[in-house]
Amino acid sequence: MQTPAVATTLATLIRFAPVNHGGGRSDGERAIAEWIADQLRAAGWAPLLLHRAGGRDRLNVVLRVPGADRSLPGLLVHAHTDVVPVEPDQWTVPPFEGLVRAGYVYGRGAMDMLGTVAVLVETLVAWGRDGTRPRRDVLFCFVADEEDAGHWGAEWLVGEHPELFEGIEVAIGEEGGMGELMPHRDGSTRRVYTIQAGERGTQHIALTARGDSGHGSRPTGDDAITRLLHALVRISDHEWPLAVGDVVRGQYEGLAAALGFTVDITDEASMLALVDHLGPLAGPMRWTIRPSATPTVVQAGYKMNVVPGQASAQVDVRCPPGTVDLVDATLHELIGDGVEWHYLVNGAPLASPTSGPWWQAMCATIMAHDPAAVVVPGCMGGGTDAKAFATLGITTYGFTPAPPDASGRFAAGYHGSDERYPVASLVGAQTMMRHFLATV
Numbered sequence: 001m002q003t004p005a006v007a008t009t010l011a012t013l014i015r016f017a018p019v020n021h022g023g024g025r026s027d028g029e030r031a032i033a034e035w036i037a038d039q040l041r042a043a044g045w046a047p048l049l050l051h052r053a054g055g056r057d058r059l060n061v062v063l064r065v066p067g068a069d070r071s072l073p074g075l076l077v078h079a080h081t082d083v084v085p086v087e088p089d090q091w092t093v094p095p096f097e098g099l100v101r102a103g104y105v106y107g108r109g110a111m112d113m114l115g116t117v118a119v120l121v122e123t124l125v126a127w128g129r130d131g132t133r134p135r136r137d138v139l140f141c142f143v144a145d146e147e148d149a150g151h152w153g154a155e156w157l158v159g160e161h162p163e164l165f166e167g168i169e170v171a172i173g174e175e176g177g178m179g180e181l182m183p184h185r186d187g188s189t190r191r192v193y194t195i196q197a198g199e200r201g202t203q204h205i206a207l208t209a210r211g212d213s214g215h216g217s218r219p220t221g222d223d224a225i226t227r228l229l230h231a232l233v234r235i236s237d238h239e240w241p242l243a244v245g246d247v248v249r250g251q252y253e254g255l256a257a258a259l260g261f262t263v264d265i266t267d268e269a270s271m272l273a274l275v276d277h278l279g280p281l282a283g284p285m286r287w288t289i290r291p292s293a294t295p296t297v298v299q300a301g302y303k304m305n306v307v308p309g310q311a312s313a314q315v316d317v318r319c320p321p322g323t324v325d326l327v328d329a330t331l332h333e334l335i336g337d338g339v340e341w342h343y344l345v346n347g348a349p350l351a352s353p354t355s356g357p358w359w360q361a362m363c364a365t366i367m368a369h370d371p372a373a374v375v376v377p378g379c380m381g382g383g384t385d386a387k388a389f390a391t392l393g394i395t396t397y398g399f400t401p402a403p404p405d406a407s408g409r410f411a412a413g414y415h416g417s418d419e420r421y422p423v424a425s426l427v428g429a430q431t432m433m434r435h436f437l438a439t440v
């Protein structure tokens, strides 16, 4: 069978290996961005290539396609071009060769999220060729640096070029709308599509305890390390209250109805029964029902017999919509006096409507291609570039629709090994995205 164009495009994108190592270190998105821009130009478009000062290798590609009715609010479609690193010895195939084998496209970024980049590039190429124009303005942003902090990508774009987003009402981006086969309690399966309509907020905090340094043989009980550890233990042991908003409620109730369960969102046990039933298919559902705070970095000390004068830590805090103030107040209380702390990142949670015309349009696209589909809202446990675009007042969804592969292949390897996208799902993704962008 001939390889479909969208799969060939994905394979090409994977070979650029635009690895983002984090902490500002990156192999760069320049070559991949230039290749994307070349494809668009060859199809008759005039994309903008933009980068932050000092970041010529961190290119972003932006293209606004005017709609037939320019009085309608516009749509933003965003996808990131960077990928996370690999541990090559964990892979059974070369991670950056863009191998198309046994019905899959293999490679780092296949799912996250060069597959969507390929779908969007192919859509624009097809529009250029056949003259299709969307009903409303569609702004395409292929951005750098999502896998780190977006300082060279989405965050910089919205800060430096807000004019690009004028008239944009809604954004779609990663990661939602991929169909999954989920088990009903009676043993049958349901085809479930989860559209991300929310994200927990990202609060990354840094703590520092200071004290007198001294000899390790003469403990005072009030040194920097001990005070920091007590604060971290209070944070780790804290039992955060349930905080289930509309999006998470919609997800639990929608899935329960589809899969033969009953849930009560005030009763954690009933919710966790559904989560346990779903296993890995539950994704972050176990964590999106309340805030969480996880110590991830601890630094102190330099010699066995010296009490250091300073100890520091970082804690990864995530808060569901509606809990920002509660989480802030609780952190103050838990950390207490004697340990300084501040926010490294303080990104608000997101919650978008799960009814209304935009939601209906996403559901209609899925149903048009998969009449047996069950569509539910979902909430991301962490965050995406959507947070940056939301600061402009844009309503955001994780929506990159794709049908499950009919012969049972499934997408795998997000941030892991042997990352792969089933070719049949990718072709379906292309059809669904074109349908959505042309009709919304």
Ligand SMILES: [Zn+2]
Pocket (backbone or CB within 6 Å): 080, 112, 113, 146, 174
């Ligand atoms: Zn991603």
